[in-house]
Structures are given as structure tokens and as C-alpha cells.
Amino acid sequence: MPLRLDAAADDFETRFRALLAAKREVSEEVDEAVRAILADVATRGDAAVIDYTQRFDGLSLTPETLRIGKDEIEAAYAAMEPHTREALELAHARIRSHHERQRPTDDTYVDALGVVLGSRWTAIEAVGLYVPGGSASYPSSVLMNAVPAAVAGVARIAMVVPARAGELNPLVLAAARIAGVDEIYRIGGAQAVAALAYGTESIRPVAKIVGPGNAYVAAAKRRVFGTVGIDMIAGPSEVLVIADGENDPAWIAADLLAQAEHDAAAQSILITDDAGFADAVEAAVAVQLKQLSRQDTAAASWRDFGAVITVPDLDLAPPLADRIAAEHLELAVDDPDAMFARIRNAGAVFLGRHTPEVIGDYVAGSNHVLPTARSARFSSGLSVLDFVKRTSSLKLGPEQLRALGPAAVELARVEGLDAHGRSVSIRLNL
Amino acid sequence: MPLRLDAAADDFETRFRALLAAKREVSEEVDEAVRAILADVATRGDAAVIDYTQRFDGLSLTPETLRIGKDEIEAAYAAMEPHTREALELAHARIRSHHERQRPTDDTYVDALGVVLGSRWTAIEAVGLYVPGGSASYPSSVLMNAVPAAVAGVARIAMVVPARAGELNPLVLAAARIAGVDEIYRIGGAQAVAALAYGTESIRPVAKIVGPGNAYVAAAKRRVFGTVGIDMIAGPSEVLVIADGENDPAWIAADLLAQAEHDAAAQSILITDDAGFADAVEAAVAVQLKQLSRQDTAAASWRDFGAVITVPDLDLAPPLADRIAAEHLELAVDDPDAMFARIRNAGAVFLGRHTPEVIGDYVAGSNHVLPTARSARFSSGLSVLDFVKRTSSLKLGPEQLRALGPAAVELARVEGLDAHGRSVSIRLNL
The missing domain is CATH 1.20.5.1300 (Single alpha-helices involved in coiled-coils or other helix-helix interfaces)
Incomplete structure (x- = not known):
């Protein structure tokens, strides 16, 4: 059962604070291992990358087979079902068109004294894109990371994706092909981050590394930060749904489960002013859970980190939403725009009853790489701005x-x- | 003597690579100590902050005296010489007016299908500003960090500045007063970073921490990253001057020394196409060095990290400048705009013979918090964008x-x- 909080109860503030403070990430003791891997790759280059890939991924590589050949990428693209290709190409076109609006503009002006002040934006020269392997190897994430870089004008995008026992999701290669990425290495983990940051005989270094990964990848990114730029350190995903009693409980249950099925550490929270509706959503979750192929993951997330908060009035929801600072925020209410105007901290907001968060994951055009773990208080989703930098000038x-x-x-x-x-x-x- | 490289020499590429790879930061073993301090402040709050302040700064505080009183700030402001106040207020007005141009604009539009896509910017609610103590306690840096936050609309700016043995630079307080900052604590080091990140009984937590500091501060910021946002991890300062033989060698020598006097790990590099001019600059540096109050620092920086690179043609300078990716880049040539157009990686560029970098340090209006240690390849100087975050919306x-x-x-x-x-x-x- 998820946590059930009542905003009108005496102990609400204490229990709400505990909810905010709860750590969802397993703090694995990986930092020492990662330090050694980084140092080894910095020293031995390809040979170290190949050794770790053998050890961790069970895959034998040579300097010649590190990189995935053009034929393999083309074959993955050609093998796609037409329906899948159309969906990926629609997503690509929409992501591209949305991100094209994000290009910053240069600003040069002469002030009253005659001083010329300028701000000029240029693309980062080379970017590394980390794509996870296994069950979290998502073609949609390839598009979400590669397209903003391409729109920014990044000349070189180098992608890494681990191929445990040689296995790769062909749709990840197909999505890369659609996004115009053709420099792809079949490596992952801290060794791949090191190769991108320091360079090896076969892999030229990049200036910034983006993309999600496991605890080893996150620790490696934190350590190479400074040598290269990094995007955020992504944590488990989360959704907050604010819903009145007029919603179909099954719709809201599906939205909560869409978050929960990602990861046992994902978090789904419902705020409603209708306790009966809350009960109905919980019941619908129980029913729908049984039909999911990832029901174990979703059930663990909902049981361990799920929460249902009832408030006497939905006017009380925005301040709670600001404190939760959710990655995804659905406003399933009559006037979602008015409620959005009262909320400051959220990665992305989904307005109204017909905007499930999943549309933003795939095809809306906005980015699905968003600040997790309350970091929407101080950071933004991935955008073209993450792939450019500004030089100021004076004359x-x-x-x-x-x-x-x-x-x-x-x-x-x-x-x-x-x-x-x-x-x-x-x-x-x- | 600084390093002397000749771009026409056979070993140039090897020696230039060594220059780029040279580590200027002392890697102190502070991380373990910082980890313990952070954990202690997270647990014991004010009491821990007070203990560490006693131990490291030799200053006895109570929860009541952690914060600097309004009267002390007003007294520091009132005690300023008029000439100093005018200079700080000129700087403040110019920084403010420049940064007001940096406010990002919201973007909401309806696409061809009728989908409403939005990007909305809001200010971070609370920001912590770290100001170093001792000889690096600069009022100009207070303005450079506080003004962009104020322009962004940050409602709460909390400043920390260590007061070793009780001593504080009154001009730092005066600059804070000019920038409108009145929440100031006399604490520093990792304990101050922890107090800002986690909060204590007397200090409410912030959502982001900015400002330079020593190795302890840098390590603490790296560790709290995620709980709060941070700006860049600042390294020692650097300048690259590209100058033809038409410059007055004494002017260029002064510019190189202005960087060198900051820190023994600072770096000043000259690229010129005129070997005789290079000799004259080196001679002028030797003369001017003797007249500096910080001559030991400047001499060590110039000797250990200074470099003079001669090129057969200044057309070869831009690609070298891109690889150096200097924090500050002076173009003391006839057509600096044309050269700037050929350069991609630099924090700030100073165009022409009458734009010494120091103008940008103080009164030009642009920010002097800039990417160091080659990070201009992937990051930008401090701006209003560092104090806002974007929420995307879909309907x-x-x-x-x-x-x-x-x-x-x-x-x-x-x-x-x-x-x-x-x-x-x-x-x-x-």
C-alpha cells in the first residue's frame, strides 16, 4: 500500500517532510571502483576499455570492433517495422521542431559611453551521449539526447551503449540513425565515460557527456566533471498528479503506474481533494497492476514510494507541489492553466485531463530528460542551451x-x- | 622564466600538448575531511557550524551571532571613502544594466495539430553566495555573484563569508549592501556550504550555491551537488593575450601580471608573431614584477605557469586559442573583430589595444565569473540563466x-x- 497522508491531520507536516526527505536511491559503494577504472582508462586507453568490457559485459572486443559499423546501423534501421519507424520519425520531427525554438540569440550593443558589449553563443564542438543497455535501453531517449545537440550545431556526437554478451537493442541504433548519429561504440559503464572524457587511441575525447546511466555511470560522470561538462546526475523518475474527483480513476491509475513501471525506486504521488476518488484510484491501481509485464517493478515502486495525499481544498495543492518539485506534474483539473500559474517548481507540467505524461515521453516534442529528485527547484530539462556556451566580449x-x-x-x-x-x-x- | 614555445619548431605539438595537460591545481586530500564536516553539520546543525568555525577560523560564535547585524553592514557602507563608494556603485549599475538583457523569455505556442507547448522561466527561490575570506575577499566578486541573482528575481540571497579571528573585509559587506543582500553569516569553509545546503536551526537551506572558494569549499560544493545546484567548480584564473608587434610591451606585460598576481597557480600566456616583441614583453614583466606588492605570487605564477608562444603568422593563433580555451582572451591586434570571428572557445574576449581584461573584472558590466581550466569548451560565464529554471508544459x-x-x-x-x-x-x- 502506498503512503496515505491527510493534509488536514495534525501530523501532516511531519509526515510530508519525511516523504520529501526519503532517499530513493540505493547508495551503492561504487566510487572507489569507479576511481580505479577512470585512472586505468586514462593510462591504458583502448586496452583498459577492452578489458573492462570483457569483465563487466562479457564481450570480447578489439580496437577495430569497438565502433559499430555503418552496415550494422543501417541494418537495424532497415529491419524496423514500418509502424515503429513512422512513430520514431514523427517523434524525431516533433522534437526537432520544438527544440529549434530554443536556439539562443547573440546580443551585441553599444552603451551610452560607446562601450561595445557582446554575448555570443557557439555550439560545443563534441558531445558524448551515454545510452544504457539492457531493459533501460530506450530509443526515445536517444532522440531526446541527440536532437538538442544536433539542433545546437554540435559537429560531433559520439554515442556509447553497452552490449552485454554482445546484445544491443537494434531500435537504439535505428533511433541514432534517425537522429544523424553514426559514431557509436559498443561500450558502457565507467569505462565508457572515461573513454569519452579522456579519449583513447580509437575514441577522440569529447567536451561534454550527457545521458542517463546506472550508479557506476553517475559516479563516473561526477568524477570527470570539470575535465568535461556533464548534464544532470539523473535519479529515479517521479510523477505528481493533482486531480479532482471528476477524473476517471482508471485514467489516473494508469498515469501513476506509467511512472512506477520504470524503476522500483520511481515515485508516483496523487494529490486530490476527494477521499472517495483516492480510494477508487488505489483500487484501479491494484487491478491494472496485475496486467503489467513489469508488475513486480511497478508494485514495488507503488508500495515503497507511492503516496496519496488528500487535501481539504485543491487550493492547498500548489504549495505542496512546489515543495515536492516533481519531475513530471499532471494537473487533471477543470482549470489547469490557473493552477499552473500558481506553481513554480516542476520539470514539466501536463495540463488537463487529456494530456497524460506519456505523451511528453515520446511524441509531444518537448524533452523527456527532466530534473529528478526535487532538483526542479534549481534546474531545467535538457535543451539546446545544454549544448551551447556563451562568450562575452568587450571593446x-x-x-x-x-x-x-x-x-x-x-x-x-x-x-x-x-x-x-x-x-x-x-x-x-x- | 616562463615557458617559451615556437609554433614553427618540430617539437611544438608535443610541448603545446604538455602545456594544455599541465595540472595547475594542487590536489589536496580534503575530500574525506569534507565528507565528515558535511555529515556533522547535517546532523548537529548550528552546533557543528559553531564548532568548526571555532576550530578553523578561531572565532567564537553563538546561534545569535552567526548572522551579521544590519547595523554592522550599514556601518561598513557608511565608512567607505566616497571615491570607493562611487566606483562600486558605478560597477553595480553597469553590471545590473548588462545582466538585465539576459532575462530569458517564455515561449508558448500552438502547433499545427492544436497542441499547446510552453517553456516558462522562473527564478530559483533561494540562493547561497559563498564569498572567500582573507586576501581573496573581493567586493567586486560580491557584485558579480549577487547582481545576476537579483536581476533573475531570486527572492532570498544568503551570503556566507568567513571571518578568521573575527576579521572581515568591510568592503565585502558594503558591496553586499549595494547589491541589496542583507542576510549574511560570518562562516566559511565546508561547514558554511553544508549549512546552506542542508539548513540549520538558524540558517534556512537554499536551492543553489554559487561563488568561489578554496579546495574545501570546492570539494563541499561537489558533494552537495544534487541536493542543491552549484555553479562551476572554479579553478585558478588565466589569461591568453594574442598580440602583434605594434603593441607597447609594457601594456601587455601589465596585463599578463594582472592575471599572475591573483594566485601562484594562475596562468598568463602570450601568443605573438614577433619574437623581438616577445622578448620586450618578458623584459617589461621582469621590471614591473619588482613593483608589485604581491610580487611573490605573481613571480611564481609567471615562472611556473607562464608561457610565451611565437607563431610565424597570427593566422595560426585562433586554433591554438580554441585549444587553450582561456577564461580571458585579449586580442591586441589591428582587426580584433575579424580574429574573434575565428575563435570558438573563450570565457570572455577583450577586443583591441584599449580593452585591458581588468575593465571586465570591475566596471564593464559583463560578469567576471568565467569558466577556467579549459572549461570554456563546454561552459559559460555566470549569468541570469544560472538563477532561473525552465518548466516545460503541454496541453x-x-x-x-x-x-x-x-x-x-x-x-x-x-x-x-x-x-x-x-x-x-x-x-x-x-
Whole structure:
């Protein structure tokens, strides 16, 4: 049974705080192992990557077979069922068109003194894309990570995907082909992150690494941060559904389970003002659970991390939503726009009864890589901005330097930085 | 003597690679100590912060004296010399006006199918600002970190600054007052980072922590990343000057030393096409060094990490600049705009002979918190964007769900996610 909280109860604040503070991630002791793997790949390059791939993935590679051949990628694309290809291509086109609106614009202007100030955006030169293997090897995630990079103008996208015992999801290769990615290596884990960050004889280094992964991948990304850029450290997925009693309980139950089936550590929370509706949703969850191929995962998530919160009035829901700061937030109410206007912290919001979160996972066009574990308080979903960087520029002539220089000299003086002062005063003959 | 490289020499590529790979940061073994401090503050709150402040800063505090009183801040402001106040207020006004141009705009649109897609930006609710103590306690850095947060609309900015033996730079308080920051705690180190990230009885937690600090602060920020957001992990400062032989060697020498005086690990690099000019700059550096109050620091930086690179033609400089990816890049050449157009990787670029980098440190209006240690390859200087986050939104009606739903159901099917498929199909009566 999921946690059941009543916002009108005396112990609500205490229990709600405990819900927010609960750790859903297994803190595996992987950091020491990852440190050794990174150092080994930095030193031995390909040979180390090949050794770890043999050990962890049971796959024998050579420098020549690290990279997946063009023929293998084309074959995976060609083997797709037409219906699947159409769905992936629709998703690709919509993701592309949405992200094209995110390109930042340069800004150069001359101020009242004649100083020219500029902000210029350029694409990161090379990006590494980590794609998990096994049951979490999703073609949709390939599109969600690769398309913003491509739209940003990243010239080189290098993808890694582990092939345990040689097995690869061909749809991951097909999705890469659709996104225009053709540099793909059949490696994973910390060794793949190291290869992308440091480079090897066969794999040129990149400047930034994005994409989800297991605890080893997350620890490796944290460690190489600085040498390269990284995206967020992704945690288990979560959804918060705010629903009034006018919804079909079965619809809301399906939405809660769509989150829960991802991962036993995923979290699904319902806030409603109708206790009877809450009961009906719980009953519908129990029924639908039995029909899922991943019912063990979904049941564990719902039992261990699920929560149903009843509030006396839905007006109380937005402040709770801000504290939960959910990755996904569904507003299944009569006036979802009005409620959205009262909410600050959420990765993505799904408005109204006909916008299940799953549409955003696949085909809406917005990105499904979103801030988890309450990080929507301070971070955003993946976008074109994650693949560009801004260079500021300044241009003064002698007149502008005369106008601004003395204040700079004064600040250098009070900060005790003589050479700072001199680099201005020497140009002013001060 | 700084390193001298000749781009026309046979061993240039090898030596240039070594220059790029050289580690300038002392890797102190602080991580274990930091881990313990963070855990202790998370558990014991104020008491732990007070204990560490006693131990590391030699300062006895109580929960009541952790926070600096309004009167102390006002007194620091009132005690400023008028010339200093004018310089800080000029800097503040210019930083504010530049950063106001950086506010991102929301984007909501309806696509051809009638799907409403939105991107909405909101300010982070609470931000912590770390200000170093001692000789690196700069009022200019207070402005550079606080103003973008204020412009972004951050409602609460909490500042921490260590007061070793009770000593505080009053100009840091005055700069905070000018920037509108009045919540200031006299604490520093990993314990201050922990207090901001986890909260204590006296200090409410924030959602993001920005600002430079020593190795303990950097290690603490890396560890709390995830619980809160952080800005970059700042490394030692660096400048690359590309200069032709038409410059006054003394001007360029002053610019190189302005970087070197920051830190013994700072790095100043000159690229020129005129070997005689390079000699003259080296000679001018030797002369000017003797006149600096921080000559030991500047001399160590120039000796250990300085470099002078001669190229047969300045056309060869942009690709080298891209590989160096300097925090600060001065283009002291006839047509700096043309050269800038050929360069991709730099934190900030200073165009022409009358734009010393120091103007950007203080009064130009652009931010002086910039990516160090080659991270301009993948990251940007501090801006308003660091203090906002984006929530995406989607709104479909029954018609839009009928149009897009089947493709989502198909992708859910091939990804093996039954509940994903059901949350769409149940709404379509499929």
C-alpha cells in the first residue's frame, strides 16, 4: 500500500517532510571502483576499455570492433517495422521542431559611453551521449539526447551503449540513425565515460557527456566533471498528479503506474481533494497492476514510494507541489492553466485531463530528460542551451577607457591588486 | 622564466600538448575531511557550524551571532571613502544594466495539430553566495555573484563569508549592501556550504550555491551537488593575450601580471608573431614584477605557469586559442573583430589595444565569473540563466490525443512499457 497522508491531520507536516526527505536511491559503494577504472582508462586507453568490457559485459572486443559499423546501423534501421519507424520519425520531427525554438540569440550593443558589449553563443564542438543497455535501453531517449545537440550545431556526437554478451537493442541504433548519429561504440559503464572524457587511441575525447546511466555511470560522470561538462546526475523518475474527483480513476491509475513501471525506486504521488476518488484510484491501481509485464517493478515502486495525499481544498495543492518539485506534474483539473500559474517548481507540467505524461515521453516534442529528485527547484530539462556556451566580449577605445578606467583603478587599489590597477593606468598615462 | 614555445619548431605539438595537460591545481586530500564536516553539520546543525568555525577560523560564535547585524553592514557602507563608494556603485549599475538583457523569455505556442507547448522561466527561490575570506575577499566578486541573482528575481540571497579571528573585509559587506543582500553569516569553509545546503536551526537551506572558494569549499560544493545546484567548480584564473608587434610591451606585460598576481597557480600566456616583441614583453614583466606588492605570487605564477608562444603568422593563433580555451582572451591586434570571428572557445574576449581584461573584472558590466581550466569548451560565464529554471508544459485536448496517441502507444510497445501504453490507450478507448 502506498503512503496515505491527510493534509488536514495534525501530523501532516511531519509526515510530508519525511516523504520529501526519503532517499530513493540505493547508495551503492561504487566510487572507489569507479576511481580505479577512470585512472586505468586514462593510462591504458583502448586496452583498459577492452578489458573492462570483457569483465563487466562479457564481450570480447578489439580496437577495430569497438565502433559499430555503418552496415550494422543501417541494418537495424532497415529491419524496423514500418509502424515503429513512422512513430520514431514523427517523434524525431516533433522534437526537432520544438527544440529549434530554443536556439539562443547573440546580443551585441553599444552603451551610452560607446562601450561595445557582446554575448555570443557557439555550439560545443563534441558531445558524448551515454545510452544504457539492457531493459533501460530506450530509443526515445536517444532522440531526446541527440536532437538538442544536433539542433545546437554540435559537429560531433559520439554515442556509447553497452552490449552485454554482445546484445544491443537494434531500435537504439535505428533511433541514432534517425537522429544523424553514426559514431557509436559498443561500450558502457565507467569505462565508457572515461573513454569519452579522456579519449583513447580509437575514441577522440569529447567536451561534454550527457545521458542517463546506472550508479557506476553517475559516479563516473561526477568524477570527470570539470575535465568535461556533464548534464544532470539523473535519479529515479517521479510523477505528481493533482486531480479532482471528476477524473476517471482508471485514467489516473494508469498515469501513476506509467511512472512506477520504470524503476522500483520511481515515485508516483496523487494529490486530490476527494477521499472517495483516492480510494477508487488505489483500487484501479491494484487491478491494472496485475496486467503489467513489469508488475513486480511497478508494485514495488507503488508500495515503497507511492503516496496519496488528500487535501481539504485543491487550493492547498500548489504549495505542496512546489515543495515536492516533481519531475513530471499532471494537473487533471477543470482549470489547469490557473493552477499552473500558481506553481513554480516542476520539470514539466501536463495540463488537463487529456494530456497524460506519456505523451511528453515520446511524441509531444518537448524533452523527456527532466530534473529528478526535487532538483526542479534549481534546474531545467535538457535543451539546446545544454549544448551551447556563451562568450562575452568587450571593446573599448581610448575614450571609453578614460571614462571607465579610474573606477577600475580605484577598485583594484582597495582590493590590493597593483598589477590590475597598472594595466589600466599605464594606458591612461596616470 | 616562463615557458617559451615556437609554433614553427618540430617539437611544438608535443610541448603545446604538455602545456594544455599541465595540472595547475594542487590536489589536496580534503575530500574525506569534507565528507565528515558535511555529515556533522547535517546532523548537529548550528552546533557543528559553531564548532568548526571555532576550530578553523578561531572565532567564537553563538546561534545569535552567526548572522551579521544590519547595523554592522550599514556601518561598513557608511565608512567607505566616497571615491570607493562611487566606483562600486558605478560597477553595480553597469553590471545590473548588462545582466538585465539576459532575462530569458517564455515561449508558448500552438502547433499545427492544436497542441499547446510552453517553456516558462522562473527564478530559483533561494540562493547561497559563498564569498572567500582573507586576501581573496573581493567586493567586486560580491557584485558579480549577487547582481545576476537579483536581476533573475531570486527572492532570498544568503551570503556566507568567513571571518578568521573575527576579521572581515568591510568592503565585502558594503558591496553586499549595494547589491541589496542583507542576510549574511560570518562562516566559511565546508561547514558554511553544508549549512546552506542542508539548513540549520538558524540558517534556512537554499536551492543553489554559487561563488568561489578554496579546495574545501570546492570539494563541499561537489558533494552537495544534487541536493542543491552549484555553479562551476572554479579553478585558478588565466589569461591568453594574442598580440602583434605594434603593441607597447609594457601594456601587455601589465596585463599578463594582472592575471599572475591573483594566485601562484594562475596562468598568463602570450601568443605573438614577433619574437623581438616577445622578448620586450618578458623584459617589461621582469621590471614591473619588482613593483608589485604581491610580487611573490605573481613571480611564481609567471615562472611556473607562464608561457610565451611565437607563431610565424597570427593566422595560426585562433586554433591554438580554441585549444587553450582561456577564461580571458585579449586580442591586441589591428582587426580584433575579424580574429574573434575565428575563435570558438573563450570565457570572455577583450577586443583591441584599449580593452585591458581588468575593465571586465570591475566596471564593464559583463560578469567576471568565467569558466577556467579549459572549461570554456563546454561552459559559460555566470549569468541570469544560472538563477532561473525552465518548466516545460503541454496541453492536449481529445482531438490532439487522438492524433498523437497511436505513435506514443507504438513506442511504449517497443520499449516494453505496458502502463505507458495504457495511460494513452485508456483515454482513446483503444
